Amino acid sequence: MLRIHCPWCGLRDHEEFTLWGEATRHFPALDAPHAQWVQSVYARPNPRGETQEFFQHNLGCRRWLVVSRNNLTHEVLSVVPAHERSAAKEDRA
Ligand SMILES: [Zn+2]
Secondary structure: OOEEEEOOOEEEEHHHOEEEEEOOOOOOOOOOOHHHHHHHHHOOOOOOOEEEEEEEOOOOOOOEEEEEEEOOOOOEEEEEEHHHHHHHHHHHO
């Protein structure tokens, strides 16, 4: 069983969370060519090992998190609030 440490609620079972997908994924601009959108939606990488994914603690505080985990061992490597991750990315830009 996957257990995720929510920064606000503490250690919780993964059943309290909703997985919303890859946190490293970037979509093309809205007016990008159709082929680029098809590539982005259907031809995604499927990495083995460390991944970063968005989770929402929907049966708890309802906040969004970025969870880094190893998708082979299910070891949770880190959990950060999604807004802090976004702010850090903007600082680097
Ligand atoms: Zn929570």
